[in-house]
Amino acid sequence: MLALLLQVPEHAAPGAAASVGLREGLIQATYLAASVLFILGLYSLTKPARAQRGMQLAALGMLVAIVGTLANEHIVRYEWIAGGLLLGAAIGYPLGMFVPMTAMPQRIAVSHMFGALAATLVGVAEFQILGGQVPHATMAALGFEVMFGALTITGSFMAFGKLQGFVTGTPVTWRGQNAINLTLFAATFGIFVYLVASPDHPALFYAMVAMSLAIGVLMVLPIGGADMPVVVSLLNSYAGLAASATGFAIGNTVLIICGALDGASGFLLSVLMSKAMNRSFGNVLFGAFGAAPTASAALAEGDRTVRSVTAEDVAVQLAYAREVIVVPGYGMAVAQCQHQVRELASLVEKRGGTVRYAIHPVAGRMPGHMNVLLAEANVPYDRLYDLEEINDKFEQADVVLVIGANDVVNPAARTDPSSPIFGMPILNVDQAKSIIVLKRSMAAGYSGVENELFYHERCAMLFGDAKTSVQTLIGDIKEV
Amino acid sequence: MLIITLLFVFILAGFVGYFVITRVPPLLHTPLMSATNAISGISLVGSLVLAGSDRGNVATWLGFIAVTAATINVVGGFLITDRMLKMFKQRLPGGGEGGKDAAKTDAGGR
Numbered sequence: 001m002l003a004l005l006l007q008v009p010e011h012a013a014p015g016a017a018a019s020v021g022l023r024e025g026l027i028q029a030t031y032l033a034a035s036v037l038f039i040l041g042l043y044s045l046t047k048p049a050r051a052q053r054g055m056q057l058a059a060l061g062m063l064v065a066i067v068g069t070l071a072n073e074h075i076v077r078y079e080w081i082a083g084g085l086l087l088g089a090a091i092g093y094p095l096g097m098f099v100p101m102t103a104m105p106q107r108i109a110v111s112h113m114f115g116a117l118a119a120t121l122v123g124v125a126e127f128q129i130l131g132g133q134v135p136h137a138t139m140a141a142l143g144f145e146v147m148f149g150a151l152t153i154t155g156s157f158m159a160f161g162k163l164q165g166f167v168t169g170t171p172v173t174w175r176g177q178n179a180i181n182l183t184l185f186a187a188t189f190g191i192f193v194y195l196v197a198s199p200d201h202p203a204l205f206y207a208m209v210a211m212s213l214a215i216g217v218l219m220v221l222p223i224g225g226a227d228m229p230v231v232v233s234l235l236n237s238y239a240g241l242a243a244s245a246t247g248f249a250i251g252n253t254v255l256i257i258c259g260a261l262d263g264a265s266g267f268l269l270s271v272l273m274s275k276a277m278n279r280s281f282g283n284v285l286f287g288a289f290g291a292a293p294t295a296s297a298a299l300a301e302g303d304r305t306v307r308s309v310t311a312e313d314v315a316v317q318l319a320y321a322r323e324v325i326v327v328p329g330y331g332m333a334v335a336q337c338q339h340q341v342r343e344l345a346s347l348v349e350k351r352g353g354t355v356r357y358a359i360h361p362v363a364g365r366m367p368g369h370m371n372v373l374l375a376e377a378n379v380p381y382d383r384l385y386d387l388e389e390i391n392d393k394f395e396q397a398d399v400v401l402v403i404g405a406n407d408v409v410n411p412a413a414r415t416d417p418s419s420p421i422f423g424m425p426i427l428n429v430d431q432a433k434s435i436i437v438l439k440r441s442m443a444a445g446y447s448g449v450e451n452e453l454f455y456h457e458r459c460a461m462l463f464g465d466a467k468t469s470v471q472t473l474i475g476d477i478k479e480v
Numbered sequence: 481m482l483i484i485t486l487l488f489v490f491i492l493a494g495f496v497g498y499f500v501i502t503r504v505p506p507l508l509h510t511p512l513m514s515a516t517n518a519i520s521g522i523s524l525v526g527s528l529v530l531a532g533s534d535r536g537n538v539a540t541w542l543g544f545i546a547v548t549a550a551t552i553n554v555v556g557g558f559l560i561t562d563r564m565l566k567m568f569k570q571r572l573p574g575g576g577e578g579g580k581d582a583a584k585t586d587a588g589g590r
Contacts, residue, residue, distance in 0.1 A: 031525075034522070035493075038519050038522075039496060039500065041515065041519070042497070042500050042501065042504075042512075042515065042516070042519075043500050043503075045504045045508050045511065045512055045515060046500070046503040046504050046505070048505070048507060048508060048565075048568045048569065049569055051508060051511065051565045051568065051569075052562060052565035052566055052568075052569055055511075055515055055518075055558065055561050055562060055565060056562065058515070058518075058519060058558070059518070059558040059562075062518070062519070062521065062522065062554055062558070065522060065525055066524060066525065066528070066554075068525075069524075069525040069528045069529065070528065070532075072528070072529050072532075074529055074532070074533040075528065075529060075532030075533055076532065076533060076534050077532060077534065078532060080531040080532065080540055080543065080544045080547070081528055081531050081532045081547060083544060084527070084531055084543075084544045084545075084546075084547025084548040084551060085547060085551050087548045087551070088547060088548040088549065088550065088551020088552045088554075088555060089551055089555045091548070091552045091556075092551060092552040092553070092554065092555030092556035092557075092559070093555055093556070093559065094556075095552065095555075095556035095560070096555060096556035096557070096558070096559025096560040096563070097559055097560075097563070099560065101564075101567075104510060104514075104564075107514075107560065108510070108513050108514060108517065111514070111517045111552075111553050111556065111557060112517065114549040114550070114552045114553050115517060115520050115521065115523065115549070115550070115553050117545070117546070117549040118521075118523045118524070118526075118527050118546040118547075118549040118550040118553075119523050119526075119546075121527070121542040121543075121545055121546040121549075122523065122526045122527055122530055122542070122543075122546050124542060125530050125535075125538065125539045125542040125543060125546075126530075128536075128538055128539065128542075129535050129536065129539050137483050232513070233513070236513055236516065236517070239517070239520060240516065240520055243520045243522070243523045244490060246523055246526050247486070247490075247526075248483070248486050248490075250526055250529075251486070252525065252526060253486070253489050254522055254525065255522055255523060255525065255526060256486055256489050256490050256493065257489060257490075257493040258519050258520050258522040258523075259490075259520060259523075260489075260490050260491075260493035260494040260497055261493060261494075261496070261497035261500075261501075261516060261519065261520075262497075262516040262517070262519065262520040263494065263497070264494045264495075264497030264498045264501060265497060265501045265512060265513075265516045266513075266516070268498060268501050268502065269501075269509060269512070269513070272506075359506070361506060366509075366510060366513065367506070367509035367510060367512075367513065368506060368507065368508065368509030368510035368511070368512070368513075369510060371506070371507045371508070371509070371510065372510045372511075372564060372567075375564070375567040375568050376567055378567075381507055381568050384507060386505075386506050386507075
């Protein structure tokens with residue numbers, strides 16, 4: 001398209017060239033407007049109260065850019081465009097309106113797949129159209145586009161499968177896995193370099209696409225469920241980079257800008273998530289955490305026992321507590337009990353206590369997972385606290401309710417240098433006056449590490465399904 | 481356009497993205513993901529030209545699928561972001577930051 005644009009003035013009459021120039025100028029103006037609105041939209045996300053309005057402006061920007069594009073002089077027929085827009089809207093509308101908040105992680109993963117699919121197909125089509133006459137620079141852009149795009153398609157599909165549950169959530173590993181993956185990656189990159197030097201090799205190009213598809217599958221297979229926040233963020237970043245590369249290939253600035261925004265956002269989120277687990281990128285991608293649980297020997301031995309409590313006892317504690325902190329984890333999402341938790345909290349508040357929520361950055365399966373669930377249950381967002389904001393408040397807390405969280409509250413991360421999770425920032429729930437852990441059984445957390453917290457003198461366990469337990473608590477607290 | 485000009489655009493947009501997104505609170509990280517997803521549906525502009533220009537059947541078909549996939553992200557992405565952000569706008573007892581806007585929303589019938 002870049003080449004086509006440059007050719008137009010050469011074999012068009014001067015008058016036509018001027019009108020083409022004007023039309024192209026107007027199209028570029030819509031792209032500029034869209035870019036500004038997109039950046040303002042993202043900026044609005046820094047303030048929750050203004051965010052909705054800001055993103056509506058960004059949607060307007062999208063509409064402007066689409067209308068502008070339809071005026072493109074190369075578009076000669078509209079039936080396929082109309083068909084694609086209608087079909088896409090018909091599929092997109094239910095995906096936007098009816099998907100429940102509990103399914104948000106897999107919903108996000110599948111949208112990365114669609115984004116990458118669009119970018120990859122445009123790349124493949126551009127290569128096919130140019131038919132061997134691909135300039136080196138364009139080939140480099142197309143190569144990045146289809147590599148990032150293809151591995152994001154399959155990688156996101158695998159992530160979707162793991163989150164939806166039709167692909168196992170436990171890491172799938174085998175001997176020499178990293179060596180095989182690295183070899184495949186090196187071979188793919190080798191083909192890419194060769195293609196940039198001599199682009200006229202369609203077979204190699206399609207082989208590169210196929211190998212990138214395989215890389216996506218192999219990359220996500222060994223990654224466990226609790227590492228999904230990093231993977232989903234990383235795929236977000238890759239989808240953005242693929243879109244940016246499309247912009248380079250077809251000489252379109254708005255694509256480059258949006259891709260860069262998306263890429264930066266995904267990259268930043270994955271760095272934040274990795275930090276919250278005190279692990280490097282490489283460790284998440286190649287470490288297959290939890291595949292070989294190294295249970296801390298000192299903990300496994302000995303006959304320390306946990307203290308179990310009844311719901312009535314917990315209800316009494318909650319009824320007379322002044323300061324309550326709720327620590328939700330993936331278990332709350334699985335049990336889908338955010339509405340019950342909210343109901344319990346309002347009962348405590350009715351009796352004069354305050355309830356705050358402590359959200360660990362990697363609680364759940366994607367960045368911000370717990371926040372979205374609790375917001376859905378009408379918990380006001382000024383009750384939701386980040387790790388840094390709340391960690392010095394645990395000392396004053398009368399009761400801490402840990403609902404379906406495990407590794408993020410394990411004091412071993414602070415105290416036991418031999419623990420695999422040592423150094424990971426955790427919520428200091430062990431400083432509270434009373435700690436109640438809602439848990440199904442004594443099974444170890446995702447990392448396979450036993451949790452010292454459960455043996456803490458001020459900690460008690462309320463065993464059972466989180467939803468049933470919270471419902472019982474609601475009933476009991478009413479009778480106190 | 482020269483590749484180097486495009487690189488300028490890419491690098492500068494990346495910086496803008498980095499500095500804006502650093503300021504997004506963890507509270508809104510999920511809406512942030514769905515928002516950047518919706519915005520990256522802009523690859524629709526490339527797909528539209530592909531599906532609409534007469535450059536062979538293969539290109540048209542690939543363009544058609546690409547238009548469909550990108551439209552799914554645009555429509556679904558903006559709608560779901562809006563749904564989530566509406567939840568975060570809701571009433572704030574104690575009138576914390578943004579309480580004014582929240583009150584306005586309540587008056588608006590939601």
